[in-house]
Amino acid sequence: MRNRTKLLLLAAIALAGAACLLFREPKGLMAADAPEHTESGAQAAMVLFPASDKTNSGAVGMKPVVFNHKIHEGKVQECESCHHTGDPVPCTTCHTVEGKAEGNFVNLERAMHATNIAQRKGQRTPESCVSCHEKIYAQRAECAGCHNIVKPTRNDQWCAVCHTDIPTMTKEQLVEGIQGKLDTEENIALAQAALAAKKPVDYLDPKRTKYRVVIDTLKDKYAPNVFNHQRHIVSLKRHIKGNALADAFHSTPEVFCQTCHHHSPASQTPSKCVSCHTPSIDKKHPGRPPLKAAYHLQCMGCHDGQLVKRPRKTDCTACHKLATAQQEESK
């Protein structure tokens, strides 16, 4: 009798497991066999060209963006979140590289990247790609930690996250796309191919980083702090696991390094804090926080964003013991 109950229970667990495997959520739209249309009837993915009315536009130099319409549709409440006029037409109908009267002369660059958008009275305030994404990572605790203390530098690398190469695209197709003459079928085919080619970033393995860092440059009243370096990276990685936005935008394996080692070039052996932050005010760079403040601002800034409640910010000895207490311990 007892055995039968056990057997039934095991069978139930097995069934549940199988069901989980069968009906689990499909993973993003990385796969090439994704449906061509979404719930709203729009294409699942498309290539957004830098549309221009001029025949020899300088926009040819700018790479187009592959936009995953399906994943965005699932994340926003309504079509008007992006199609702010309420009319679901392509952005480039009103916003071109040069700007048009229909779009109130807001050019494509601003429509996609502006973050200083004035609040509209009595109507919906439009959002750009960048302003909406910035809002998301400021709100989510798992993102807000790093993004509280570091702002991505607006450099070529930053642009290249979205403005990627589309391997199958020809020069003619690009020109046609800019002029708005490219066939829809061709556009979709290009987008699908690009999405299929995109691979999620392979984050740096925490085991390849330093295990512990002893911060002892400033020891005086307090004993050196033993910073568990590896644990922090593991934790950061765990927090954003399965986050599609993070996977899409974290483009380098060293992305976590660049949070704390914020101005160091992307590298697996970035420079130390002390190489820029001197213990007392640096006369050449007076605006730079001195070392002690740099540590505290960086640690507490991230913990604030991640809503880490402990240790309290005023509990000094939680991170570094009093020097006198440590001496007694060693005796």
Added chain:
Amino acid sequence: MNRRKFLTLLGSAGVVSALGNAATPSTAEASHVFPYYPDSYGVLHDTTRCVGCRRCEEACNTVNALPKPDKPFDDLSVCNTKRRTSATQWTVVNKYEMNGKAVFRKLQCFHCQDPACASACFAKCFQKQPDGSVTYNGSQCVGCRYCMIACPFYAPGFEYNLAWDPLVKKCTFCKPRLDKGELPGCVEACPMEALTFGRRTDLIKVARARIADNPDKYLDYIYGEHDAGGTAWMVLAPANPKGPKIPPENPVLAGPELKQLGLDTHLGNQPMGELTYGALGTVPMIVAFWPVLFGGAYGMTKRREAMHKQAQEQTKREAREDVQAAVDAAVRKIQETEGEGAADRARKAMAEALKARESAGKHGEGA
């Protein structure tokens, strides 16, 4: 000196003094307004960074050799009460509730560009130094505590416990340390760089850059840039994350936000001292002219009284002389017509009648 002469003199003196004020406004102002030192230092207090650890209080206590407080500096519960600076605590950190979030702010002397304490002190104890500090020299202090009343930030404290020679005590901007090339004690001790030391002009740039980089984090208002005519110590406050965005540099709209942090935006852009310089500047004129004015008025009244009395007496004398002349004429006529005896009798009767009338008149006057 008669009335006309006196009035002419007074009038011309008034015109001269008015002209004098109007003709030399620059020199008059220069003598009142404190010099603005372009390279003076200041401190930017970023309340979004302050964690309320009281390290600044501890450092202030140590470097200035102040008496140890009853509660130790690692007791952070004291921040919950709204403490004020005093003679033994030149700086305090208080906890404020700002839009439902705890925000800490350090209180100390703001080291105004044109200090109100200095304008109120008649013993000239306070001095704005070229390095930005407002220093106090108690050698001439009379203990009137006008400075404490004048200060819009309630910064100076008084040694009430001393029976002999109590003095005013307040933050010195660590002037002795600045002179040695060291940072103020509190700034050096701050573990969060919530206190940034630098030239005031640079600090305003730093503050603007921080606001521009984090528009959602900061209230777009540098407290102390213009408040109370500008202060060397300035404060940045966090923005209300849920409320509407406040337009830049708007003291009216930023006021309710900053009030939660115990900061008053109603102090105006004008230095506090300028409110009193005008009134106090007229004191010497009043001292010089009022004795002349009232002395003259007194003299004039007295003189008029004397003249009036003299005129009255003259009239009386003339009237008496007239009566006497009439009596003499009448007596002479009687003498011519009726002889000596009748004239004598008539003169006697008339003299008696006059005497009787005079005494009756005097009686009437007396009554």
